[in-house]
Amino acid sequence: MKGSRAREFGVRHKKREIPAVLWMLALASLINVGGLSLLWPVNSIYIHVRLLQSMSTVGWVLLVYSGSGFVGSLIGGWLYDRVGPTWTLAGSSVLAAAVIVIPALDTSFVVYIGVMAAFGLFCAIPFPVLNAIASHAWPEGGRRAFNFLYVSNNIGVAIGTAIGGLVAAASFQAVFFGICIGYLVFVGLTLTLFRRPFLQAYRAGRHQRSATTDRVLQVGDDGDVQNELHAPIPWGAVLLVLMGFLCAWSVYVQWQSTLSVDMQALRYPLAAYSILWTMNGALIFLGQPVITWVVRRLPVLTLHMLVGVCLYVFAFGLLLVSHAYIAFVAAMILTTFGEMFAWPSVPAAASNLAPPSKAGLLQGLVGGAATLGRMIGPLYGGYLYDAGGIHSVLLFACSFLSMPLLLFIVFHFLTKRIVVVV
Numbered sequence: 001m002k003g004s005r006a007r008e009f010g011v012r013h014k015k016r017e018i019p020a021v022l023w024m025l026a027l028a029s030l031i032n033v034g035g036l037s038l039l040w041p042v043n044s045i046y047i048h049v050r051l052l053q054s055m056s057t058v059g060w061v062l063l064v065y066s067g068s069g070f071v072g073s074l075i076g077g078w079l080y081d082r083v084g085p086t087w088t089l090a091g092s093s094v095l096a097a098a099v100i101v102i103p104a105l106d107t108s109f110v111v112y113i114g115v116m117a118a119f120g121l122f123c124a125i126p127f128p129v130l131n132a133i134a135s136h137a138w139p140e141g142g143r144r145a146f147n148f149l150y151v152s153n154n155i156g157v158a159i160g161t162a163i164g165g166l167v168a169a170a171s172f173q174a175v176f177f178g179i180c181i182g183y184l185v186f187v188g189l190t191l192t193l194f195r196r197p198f199l200q201a202y203r204a205g206r207h208q209r210s211a212t213t214d215r216v217l218q219v220g221d222d223g224d225v226q227n228e229l230h231a232p233i234p235w236g237a238v239l240l241v242l243m244g245f246l247c248a249w250s251v252y253v254q255w256q257s258t259l260s261v262d263m264q265a266l267r268y269p270l271a272a273y274s275i276l277w278t279m280n281g282a283l284i285f286l287g288q289p290v291i292t293w294v295v296r297r298l299p300v301l302t303l304h305m306l307v308g309v310c311l312y313v314f315a316f317g318l319l320l321v322s323h324a325y326i327a328f329v330a331a332m333i334l335t336t337f338g339e340m341f342a343w344p345s346v347p348a349a350a351s352n353l354a355p356p357s358k359a360g361l362l363q364g365l366v367g368g369a370a371t372l373g374r375m376i377g378p379l380y381g382g383y384l385y386d387a388g389g390i391h392s393v394l395l396f397a398c399s400f401l402s403m404p405l406l407l408f409i410v411f412h413f414l415t416k417r418i419v420v421v422v
Helices: 002-016 020-036 043-050 055-082 085-100 109-124 126-137 143-170 172-191 195-211 235-256 258-265 270-286 288-297 301-321 325-342 345-353 356-400 402-414
Strands: 216-218 225-227
Touching (some): 020 126, 020 195, 043 055, 043 258, 055 085, 055 126, 055 258, 055 356, 085 172, 085 195, 109 126, 126 143, 126 195, 126 356, 143 172, 143 270, 172 195, 235 258, 235 301, 235 325, 235 356, 235 402, 258 356, 270 288, 301 325, 301 356, 345 356, 356 402
Antiparallel strands (some): 216 225
């Protein structure tokens, strides 16, 4: 009896212990996102104010940027499955660093469109790679592995947006050079400090795939026996969660497009906008005990998605009735808790749905869905803003959030067995 209890405790302890490679992934994500997020608070403002383009045009430029990012996410997942992590991460980051310095040297609007197309492609490649490494490095971690990366990403966002807003107030050109430096640091660490642990996780995933070739398992209630390695992807469930993710992201991204411009129109300084994102990152870090407490008592991924989307509705509804700065602060707090519930749950669900040989593919699709949301959000947001101001944007956002709610509910009934590992 004592021996069985000791073994049970040992298994639980092993599942809760965070592998060392995940700390490396967290550092990699922080640096990658920290450099990239220098651009996020100022991109729409730069196009609208410095390049003198309408908000509709801003939406089209961000459409090009995000469309390239969608392709980059798919390429990143494909390269991870076939080439591995090291050269995929290093090569894409070198190209991103080379491209992003061009606007600092040439302020032509046409050139900026080309830069956004190329940069969107290259900067999106690392995200599915890092997620796939996490799924292979800590497969028993479930949602916690992706939540760990999510927290580190948002610490990077907090640092990057705070620095980006301050730097942009002095010089937009310095922002582009700063992003370049961030990517070069990431490349250096990828080829040195991160190289061995990332390769070990990748090889562990390959070993898992080869080890399951001769293993079979029961799938479904009808008793059909299939090879785990070649088990089909449940595309119906995957498409439901991806479409819900896309719709939710298209609303969330209004914070980075129409709401940033609206705050400028309301005469709030750029620093006030950057503070919101710094608060976002800090709250994501400090709010983890609350999220962990809730997740352990409601260990169902789809419930986390639904709670997150409902909090988005409350956040954008609040901005419908007030444009005071305290309302923006409260709305950002609601949005932050919403994303803490929703965003890590989607890649975790995709990981649970993926056969071992398709981890990179499905994480690439998750990244692609988020990118498509970031692509269409500024487009429709820009048109609505030009036509009816921020009120039209917020009213549409609150109504449109019914779509991800519906899609996640249907997904829940198709995949009731998907639960969080806590």
